[in-house]
Amino acid sequence: MGYDTAVLDHIFWQALTGPHACYASGSGGARRYVDGFSPIIAFADPARPDFDGLRDVCKAGEHFYCDSWQGPAPEGWQIELESSMFRMVWAGACPDTDTAPQAIPLTAEHAPQALALAQLCKPGPFGLRTIELGEYWGIFEDGQLIAMAGERLRAAGLCEISGVCTHPTAQGRGLAPALIRKLLRRQILRGDTPFLHVMHDNPVHQRYLRMGFRDYRQTVVRVLARTADL
Template identity: 25%
Template sequence: MIDLEEQLKNPVWYSLKETHKKFAIEHNGVQFYNPEICSFGSFFDETKTAKAANEYLKNSDDFFFVSENQTPIIDNTKVSLEKKIDGCQMVLNKLTEVLITENIVLLGKEFIDEIYELVWLVMPGYYKRRSFEMGKYFGIFKNGKLVAITGQRMQTNQFIEVSAVVTHPNYTRQGLAKQLIAHTTKEILKEKKTPILHTNKGNLAISLYEKLGYELTRDMNWWSYRKIG
């Protein structure tokens, strides 16, 4: 078994080799998620990424390569780099006790559209409707409306990633995200797995994650590509 520290260096790769292997698509030794599920790709050998990207984009218009410190190689005649997101990985050290005052609900399939709409309202550009299938989603409702969610994304037999932490703009600064992150983290710990998360460097939310017991561990960068033509 690959140890946790090695898995965390390439979380997309190992997620697709373990828990999410049913979503995996492989081209030229490079691993991608089914584009209906997620837009992430992963690799160890960057000399294989150009050919793999060209193949993957036959069935998708865009995707991300996720890498700690390697730079993917692409075919500039067929693929364009839209942006590079300088990200970081955080791993739970010890969860800070949080008072849960909200009613946090495990969200079923009937909420797929509401989750999608809320994520795209707050953080448009990456979430797919079928991303719901990657893990559990939890939500808080106000007046019958879903106003805050937290989900689980990449995962293996050893870790689960906290993701899709979003709150409707009308309900921010009420501690909803804090309670949802704490709840989701506890659910991961119940499975005897390590909670992790990813975010952009400089994100103001990092201070909240740190207060909850997460620690910055490494860079984890997102290279966003789009098919030309």
Template identity: 35%
Template sequence: MTSRDAAVLDDPVGESLRGRHAGLARRLGRAVTYLPDVATFSAVPAAAESTDWADLAGLLGSGGFADMFSCRAAPPPDWEPVFTLEGRQMIWRGDRPVQAGATTDPGVVELGAADVPEMLDLVARTQPGPFWPRTHELGTYLGIRDGDRLVAMAGERLRPPGWTEISAVCTTPEARGQGHALRLVSALAARVLSRNERPFLHVADTNTAAIALYERLGFESRTQVTFRGFRTP
């Protein structure tokens, strides 16, 4: 991998919305955001001008929420800050094989539209990050069940050229410590690599257990990221 190959990861939201997720996008001028109920991620150019922010506000509406993710541009002063979270972007190193049997694990099942109520319930109980009724349309989502109960999940989210983000990795408290996250991330990584793409992910700096797991699986930190959310005027 060259630095040029990874440059698209500097703006993973914008690259996804202008590319493979264009069918799930709303655009106005140079501003772009996802359709409602898919995601709240939005993007403007790194050197955004006032017209770009006005266009994004037009897309989101008055009092709309803009999750600027890894966007380095600062919004106008009348945009209300909602949250700031420090994290990191991690990428697949490529020097470690995926866990044996990851692509054929019989306990890992593919999730779809019929599973959305359970997926939303799992996210509400575990808080892995933003997840909406149509988020599963961003890519493949996999789960692990205990009987008929969904106890763990992970899926594909942002998809800049040549890359696929692994996200929504979560397990119910009573099912933790059984290796579910390792199995799910391994299965997703194997799928991504089979398409000649590379996996990447984002994680909060405070989530040291997840960072350690991802490093064991073959990921390394690429860059620090500040996740920020704002409310439009």
């Protein structure tokens, strides 16, 4: 496995202008996932964010997550939340076996259940079409989706594990770690380096360290709202 640290440093921009360009809109030095996918925006240069590139593709009332940018909000935008998250890279061995053989691939027919589970568990920005961004796997009981995990950002040699959720009634059974290891194995075997994001105050950060991830960097994350169409 190998990857360019310059790509990982700007992974949101690299994904939105690379493998996920077909799911993106915007111009100049700004991109967003189109409506229905994860509500994320990225800038080519977070130190000089090109909000003009979003003028025609973001409407009043929309909310977005943004990584690394720390400046003041321009006219027509409002910062609703500021925190930080860890970007973590897998540093362990490839799992020997499929640890979640009971999981099935999630498809469009499962999207409403996946969105409902994400809204309940709040793993991060998630939309009805997010499961189209990569492989998503789910575990069902009696027809109900009780756990899932999948892939979101991707760029050369890198693939993100994201959307990790377990229904409150199914917690404590090791379903989320099993799904993560399933994805780890699949990604490593195809030559990708797995990585993920976790909020700085989320206790699961320590679990990821024990699993074999390492902290790559801590970065600012903001939730922005478009307050007016300019």
